[in-house]
Amino acid sequence: MSANVFLEAVAKRRSHYALDKKEIVSRDRIEEIINQAVVNAPSAMNAQSSRVVVLFGAQHDRLWNIVQDTLKKIVPDMDFKRTKEKLDSFKAGYGTVLFYEDTRVIRKQEEDFALYKDNFVPWAHQGNGILQFIIWTALESEGLGASIQHYNPLIDEEVAEAFGIHKDYKLLGQLVFGNPVSEPGEKTTLPLSERVTVIR
């Protein structure tokens, strides 16, 4: 495969916020993509501490109801309409991938390699971010739209209870996906000269 094929997929990945529930990619195919991403994603010292929980259909709706109930208790009434509209747009999709880190694996690394103790949490987050990116990009390559959301830690307890998540798993992000019903918004990019230095 030429790098161009990969880079095309990278360029195609955007934050899609307008989604509907038309299942344009089968659940089996999505599961296959996620499995391959999890197997092949790199991790610090190959610790493989990332965990994913995939919610489809009614379970996806259940997650976004939990987010809504949680925020209703916190967001002032006058602002809640806007919050609800936003949350409804996520619920309008047909699936969510929950990204976790198994903190037991990270703690073990900290014990085993005391010299690098301070690195394992950031490395775990970096590894999780790489996995998020692979899954996000792969789903969009199949024609799905997705966006990454962060309602953790507000929703952690309720979500753990609802879906039987291990108490040592730490929630890091929620990737919502569905059938994209409009193009993503404009995106500006900084000049490359500000961001890339090449020293030959």
Ligand SMILES: Cc1cc2nc3c(=O)[nH]c(=O)nc-3n(C[C@H](O)[C@H](O)[C@H](O)COP(=O)(O)O)c2cc1C
């Ligand atoms: C680490 C990280 C955290 C993000 N958190 C959120 C978020 O909580 N909600 C959201 O709507 N988008 C979130 N985004 C998406 C960014 O806003 C988005 O990627 C950026 O504006 C560029 O747009 P694009 O994704 O269409 O390329 C996040 C992206 C990254 C990499």
